[in-house]
Amino acid sequence: MKKNIKSFDLEDLKEEMKLIGEKPFRAEQIFKWLFQDKVMSFDEMTNLSLELRQKLNENYSIGNFKIVKMLESVDGTKKYLFDVQDEEGNLIETVLMEYHHGYSVCVSSQIGCKMGCKFCASTGIPFSRGLEAGEIVEQIVAIEQDQGIKVSNIVYMGVGEPLDNFENVMKSIEIINNPKGLNIGARHISISTSGIVPKIYELADKKLQCTLSISLHASNNAKRSAMMPVNDAYPIEKLMEACKYYIEKTNKRISFEYALAKDNNDNLDDAKELVKLLSGMLAHVNLIPINHIEDGKFTKSTNENIIRFRDYLNDHGITATIRRELGSDIEAACGQLRRKNIKAQ
Numbered sequence: 001m002k003k004n005i006k007s008f009d010l011e012d013l014k015e016e017m018k019l020i021g022e023k024p025f026r027a028e029q030i031f032k033w034l035f036q037d038k039v040m041s042f043d044e045m046t047n048l049s050l051e052l053r054q055k056l057n058e059n060y061s062i063g064n065f066k067i068v069k070m071l072e073s074v075d076g077t078k079k080y081l082f083d084v085q086d087e088e089g090n091l092i093e094t095v096l097m098e099y100h101h102g103y104s105v106c107v108s109s110q111i112g113c114k115m116g117c118k119f120c121a122s123t124g125i126p127f128s129r130g131l132e133a134g135e136i137v138e139q140i141v142a143i144e145q146d147q148g149i150k151v152s153n154i155v156y157m158g159v160g161e162p163l164d165n166f167e168n169v170m171k172s173i174e175i176i177n178n179p180k181g182l183n184i185g186a187r188h189i190s191i192s193t194s195g196i197v198p199k200i201y202e203l204a205d206k207k208l209q210c211t212l213s214i215s216l217h218a219s220n221n222a223k224r225s226a227m228m229p230v231n232d233a234y235p236i237e238k239l240m241e242a243c244k245y246y247i248e249k250t251n252k253r254i255s256f257e258y259a260l261a262k263d264n265n266d267n268l269d270d271a272k273e274l275v276k277l278l279s280g281m282l283a284h285v286n287l288i289p290i291n292h293i294e295d296g297k298f299t300k301s302t303n304e305n306i307i308r309f310r311d312y313l314n315d316h317g318i319t320a321t322i323r324r325e326l327g328s329d330i331e332a333a334c335g336q337l338r339r340k341n342i343k344a345q
């Protein structure tokens with residue numbers, strides 16, 4: 001198997017150049033071709049010698065994806081299904097959203113997911129492997145190429161648990177953030193986790209300026225464990241300790257994601273518990289009207305409950321906003337498109 005050249009960050013690529021008998025500055029040229037010019041082949045890297053291009057062709061793949069399907073929502077959200085071109089024929093999905101501040105891409109970090117959250121369409125898709133750094137970055141490169149746009153924000157909120165693929169996700173952030181790479185500022189990168197506590201400490205120690213989002217979804221252990229099995233391993237108290245450590249280390253506000261499901265976690269008692277949990281923390285709550293998924297047991301809260309929940313939080317000192325629903329007509333819940341394609345095969 002040839003190595004995917006998009007999986008190297010700039011420093012590693014310089015080392016790699018030395019290994020094949022080339023000067024390290026070649027790495028910068030290659031990086032520019034890959035992530036700024038977004039060429040599809042080594043042969044297009046015209047400022048490299050023929051000999052070097054040949055070496056690259058022999059030793060590395062350029063990691064292009066094939067677009068299997070692209071669905072477009074009435075609100076402009078686009079959902080891509082990519083063939084990652086590996087030996088297993090794996091498919092992954094990525095979402096492009098347009099906001100007033102620019103384009104945002106929601107990347108997948110794994111093929112399938114082990115976490116088994118009950119409200120997630122990825123549950124039931126067997127976990128296959130973590131994506132390589134180059135496969136994470138390629139989701140953005142392929143969309144920029146296809147749409148002729150420059151993406152300004154990245155969220156690690158697609159299929160997979162990013163902190164369960166820690167090294168590759170960190171490497172992909174290096175490439176995305178590097179001014180010679182995709183040149184997207186750390187403040188415009190958001191990492192979401194279901195709450196893998198030891199990795200939150202590890203991430204905190206890196207002191208990145210990325211935003212951390214915690215998929216909280218319930219304010220007590222009984223309800224959270226019923227929605228998210230990860231809570232059995234890392235209960236809310238441990239998770240909150242890790243969050244406080246993260247805030248202390250980075251001085252950054254944490255975004256808590258809370259998907260409201262009807263008659264489950266959307267009543268005022270839940271809101272009261274949530275206020276208790278987050279009081280005094282540098283936190284923001286992102287309320288998400290849950291996406292109904294086929295055969296999922298949770299259904300969307302009523303608008304009335306969602307607004308009441310938000311107002312209760314805001315009135316009690318916790319900043320809360322309701323996330324705009326995007327792409328609900330194109331199976332925007334993560335994993336839905338891939339699941340449909342797998343079923344159809």
Ligand code: SF4
Nearest residue numbers: 113115116117120160
């Ligand atoms: S919500 Fe995220 S972490 Fe949970 S099963 Fe789905 S992809 Fe995995």
